[in-house]
Amino acid sequence: MAPSFAAKMSLDLRWKVSVLRDGKYSVWFRTPLAEGTGVVVLTPNGRLSGGDTVLSYTGHWRTDGEQFEVTVFTARHSPG
Numbered sequence: 001m002a003p004s005f006a007a008k009m010s011l012d013l014r015w016k017v018s019v020l021r022d023g024k025y026s027v028w029f030r031t032p033l034a035e036g037t038g039v040v041v042l043t044p045n046g047r048l049s050g051g052d053t054v055l056s057y058t059g060h061w062r063t064d065g066e067q068f069e070v071t072v073f074t075a076r077h078s079p080g
Contacts, residue, residue: 038052
């Protein structure tokens with residue numbers, strides 16, 4: 001069973017992309033503490049959801065021309 005608390009963090013990531021649409025994506029991330037992979041779903045209304053074996057992800061995203069901006073919040077759902 002997962003701990004009763006949820007660890008959360010916020011990341012602002014920006015990079016150039018030619019085209020990005022709503023859909024399901026495999027993701028790779030790196031933070032000062034670790035790196036990992038997961039799956040996220042980007043919805044047409046700018047919401048983000050997803051997760052991996054330890055964390056669930058929520059947040060929002062937007063594009064501005066060739067710039068993609070996402071804010072991600074994570075919550076631990078399993079020990080790891």
